Amino acid sequence: MVDASAPAGSARALLGTLPAELAWAANAAALLLLLGYHLYLRRLLARHPEATYRGRSDRLRRAWIETVRAAHNDILAVQTLRNWVMSATLFASTAILIGLGVISVALEGLDLGALSQALSLAPTRAPLVRVKLLFIAALFFIAFLHFALSLRYYNHTGFLINLPDSHFSADDAGLIAETLNRAGGHYNRGTRSFLLAVPLVLWLIGPDWFLLGTIAILFFLYRFDIHADRRPRPHRRD
Numbered sequence: 001m002v003d004a005s006a007p008a009g010s011a012r013a014l015l016g017t018l019p020a021e022l023a024w025a026a027n028a029a030a031l032l033l034l035l036g037y038h039l040y041l042r043r044l045l046a047r048h049p050e051a052t053y054r055g056r057s058d059r060l061r062r063a064w065i066e067t068v069r070a071a072h073n074d075i076l077a078v079q080t081l082r083n084w085v086m087s088a089t090l091f092a093s094t095a096i097l098i099g100l101g102v103i104s105v106a107l108e109g110l111d112l113g114a115l116s117q118a119l120s121l122a123p124t125r126a127p128l129v130r131v132k133l134l135f136i137a138a139l140f141f142i143a144f145l146h147f148a149l150s151l152r153y154y155n156h157t158g159f160l161i162n163l164p165d166s167h168f169s170a171d172d173a174g175l176i177a178e179t180l181n182r183a184g185g186h187y188n189r190g191t192r193s194f195l196l197a198v199p200l201v202l203w204l205i206g207p208d209w210f211l212l213g214t215i216a217i218l219f220f221l222y223r224f225d226i227h228a229d230r231r232p233r234p235h236r237r238d
Contacts, residue, residue, distance in 0.1 A: 011067065027211075045236050052223060061181055064080075065177050069160065092144050095147060095190070099140035140193065140194075140197065143190045143194055146186040150184070153182045154180075156178050199214040199216075199217050
């Protein structure tokens with residue numbers, strides 16, 4: 001239905017206003033797509049880790065630990081962990097700054113009425129802008145938490161990797177790899193939170209943009225998460 005009150009040249013003037021039911025349906029569809037994809041990814045990682053890039057990274061990190069400990073290359077281990085720590089620190093600082101900035105904007109009020117009416121078939125009402133901004137801020141606070149936890153586990157790995165075998169009661173490489181993989185897992189979730197902020201920012205314009213942004217970001221996440229050969233490799237028998 002074309003809205004005669006819409007500004008000339010706007011999306012509503014050209015295509016009409018999206019009914020409220022369809023607007024809610026677009027929001028629900030975007031949320032279900034995000035939830036369904038991550039449930040699928042979690043199940044795939046648990047059953048066939050080699051089909052995901054994260055699963056392969058976990059395996060390669062363990063191989064790296066075994067190689068470094070076998071060669072007693074302490075300098076390489078410290079330098080590599082330092083690079084990971086610096087990267088996580090940068091992302092953590094950026095996440096908390098963005099989160100606090102978004103909170104400040106939400107408290108002061110942000111007028112997106114003109115932009116939303118010009119670009120969206122279901123413009124965002126002014127009271128909902130603050131609510132959406134709080135969701136965005138919460139996402140960046142979650143990212144900060146994950147990067148802070150990754151720093152914790154990277155630091156634990158730093159002193160574990162240099163301990164001799166006599167200080168471990170079980171598989172030393174397995175214990176260190178588990179700690180390092182926890183750091184990598186939190187780092188992965190932190191960077192994922194940054195990527196998921198894209199559809200949430202588009203959500204400020206309208207639910208139609210939220211749905212389009214979700215589809216676009218899931219397309220890229222699928223390419224980043226799932227290996228081209230998703231079939232689990234059969235075990236070879238000697």
